[in-house]
Amino acid sequence: MKKSLYLSLLGVAMLTTAFAQDLSKGRISGNFEIDAQYYNPDSAIGAPAVPEKALMNGWGNINYVNGKFSAGVRYESYLNVMQGYDPRNKGTGLPYRFASYNNEDLEITVGSFYEQFGTGLTLRAYEDRGLLYDNALDGVRARFKVRDGLYLKGLWGKQRTFFTTSPGIVRGFDGEINLNEFFANAFDSCKTTVILGGSFVSKYQADQDPSLVLPENVGVSAGRFNIIRGKINFSGEYAYKINDPSTTNGFIYKPGEAIFTSLVYSQKGLGIALSAKRIDNMSYRSDRSATLTAAMINYLPALTRQHTYPLAAFYPYATQPNGEVGWQADIGYKFKKGTKFGGKYGTDIAVNYSAAYGLDTTNLNDENGRRFGYSAAYFSTGEEFFQDINVEISKKISKKLKGTLLYSNIRYNKNVIEGKSGYPIIASHIAVVDIIYRITDDVALRTDLEHLYATEDHGSWAVALVELTMAPHWFVAGIDQYNYGNEHVDERIHYFSTQVGYTRGTNRIALGYGKQRAGIFCVGGVCRFVPASNGFTLVITSSF
């Protein structure tokens, strides 16, 4: 009886237990960041006058841990939100706060939390503060280790959308069993590890539509596996969603499905990863009218390399939730020291290929019927969305000098990825030479030269970056992005920016000045114009 009441009394018990503990024995940690920019109007690049002159994004996390108890808050302030971010973030508040207690393998969290089921096809609540993306759930969550090898999770909450929550209620359950741990005796001598899992997520949103009968409860279920043997890891997940008409899919009632699989081989000096996915009508949001990045319950991974060099990242791919087929092969090899290609210090080479295509669909023209919208063939592909073939070679040449060479060939369907039409596929060739020269033990000079060749869109670009680091406190950097190949002569503009930074311990202050180009950001049926900017920037970060 005592245990059977455990759950229902847990909320009270958790708080009373927490206050009963000696607060002085706990540990407080946190981090803080402020980004601010002063904006100058610049007619040459189309940078508008900003009424506030200066805008700021700032936030700070404070977390407290004391034994089995933990709690935390994050204060956020966007006054007003900086250009280039969703302006709906404007405001200040404490949108993230939680308390959690873990006892006897049962962890209860109340308030805000992040969570992921499997690969995220059914649910992934996460944050990326740099993008101001945050779809944290606000509610309650329980995680329970039933016994070795068997793990359960359950949650119930509403999703954060900026400083409020979306109208839908999200409920979810996930279970995972590690057969080797669960049946320890039977699998004792087995060299293969098998992990199976399943999840179910449902959302509720009221229907008030005058012309359509909208499903108020929409569920997604998924099953997954992970088989590990020696150097090989094979995993996969399949998810199925019932009718979920929304703004993103044009209010069709076709069920959605997604399949994702990955095969990884890894040994010292060699890594091979092959992965593939097929997504069909799998946008899943806690507000059926939400667009852009708001109220997304699930996560559909983009099987492409995430480039960090500016020109290689110039045409990035974004998963198309309404339908796509994609695959990726990633091979990394290290030529050992003393070999012909390895030289004195060894050489790393990475080859990556990824591609994404649309589904091969047939329009059903059933708007006045069951509204499935289209049918999709399973084993054929439609329009080309994206392709990236890249090779990167990294080599330490001497004790003072090391370098990276990158070549990337990217094909980019601007119509699909940016929500436009009438553009040809943008075929770009990108070359990068990145050299780091260590002048002294504390001073290093980095030079990064990049070139993007394209005849479509804005044409060719060249980039030069110089960065001087004086450890442990100072760095100075300057970068010029020059659109020399623009068909319009008056748009052959230098986007120059520079930054100087000072670091002491866990504190970092950086001051910059520069120009940023304009762009259009279209997702899910609406478009947002991200204006060009020209001005001073200030970044302060700190942690304790």
Place this chain on the structure above:
Amino acid sequence: MNLLKTIGLFAGLAMLTTSCDYVSVPQQVGGTTGGGQDSGVTRVVLLEDYTGHFCPNCPRGAEAIDSIHTLFGDDVIAISIHAGDFAKPGPEYGLPVNYPPNSFPEDFRTTPGNEWNVYFGLFAYPLGMVNRVPNPTNTNLLNLNSEWATMVSLELAKAPTADLQIAPTYNSGTRTLNVTISGEMLQDTSGTFMIKTVLVEDSIYEWQVDNELTPDYTQYYHNHMLRGAVDFPNSGWGDQVLSGTIAATQSSFTKSYTYVVNNNWDDDHLYIVSFLYDDANKQILQAAKVKLK
């Protein structure tokens, strides 16, 4: 194991309470009803559509308005407000490389529209407001075109609280409009109430970006486009008609305006739109629309 049973019960309960709704017939059965009436007055709803000729998704907003008119007829008045960066004329916007030279020459922005665009915080296009009332499902004031029909039906289901009439006389020779706006409250109330009177034009055949076309630009008919304000041309805000504690029986008001219509506008396709709103929250109580001539 009791704890395990509890968890199992919790999971089972979760599954039961989160059942899925399968819909086999998506269409609502029966027609829609709207235009709540009281004392013979029909409630008329104002739908403001914020758009721009460079906005790739904005034709979907225009399509949504067409569908709403099919559903609700003249009980809905639409105004398409060209504002923001997407509404800049071609040279100012920075005409994309592949667009025809000298295309998108027109500047359809208006002073009232620009003022509303900033005041209501438009951040993407197309977004719209229905009577400037927050969406009850998500509290958003600015809503996607997929939400407009629902919001219109909810607003139309409410009883009318005011009556509004437009009486124009128009001299085609001098292009001079004299218009009288009259109205009254249908129930006792308090506050400050304003009327705003504007001109909208149909059938303007001009450029528009459309991401469902190849190439993604065309010339098409822009309808219910906001052209300007009849009362205060340089302001988005209107004329005060009632203030304080207001008895319905003593709430009649009348306002008259004289306005010379721009020679570049086709007076065969112009309409006068007037709306009564609460100055405190800008929410619209009643709207009316008549043809210029």
